[in-house]
Amino acid sequence: MRKVSINGAVFIFIAKSEKLKDSDWMPSNGLPDSKYVLWPRGEEYVVRYMVFGSKGGE
Numbered sequence: 324m325r326k327v328s329i330n331g332a333v334f335i336f337i338a339k340s341e342k343l344k345d346s347d348w349m350p351s352n353g354l355p356d357s358k359y360v361l362w363p364r365g366e367e368y369v370v371r372y373m374v375f376g377s378k379g380g381e
Contacts, residue, residue: 332357339363348373 325336333356335347350356358373
């Protein structure tokens with residue numbers, strides 16, 4: 324798992340078989356931040372947006 328933060332948005336790159344930990348859902352600095360989870364699917368990437376306080380945003 325790798326994380327990159329750009330202007331307050333956090334991009335989390337995970338491998339196909341990896342799962343997010345509970346700590347990944349929490350904000351990084353105490354304020355809600357935009358988090359995007361990306362994982363490979365063939366030659367493309369799937370992207371999901373994580374909504375603060377829930378585990379299922381798109």
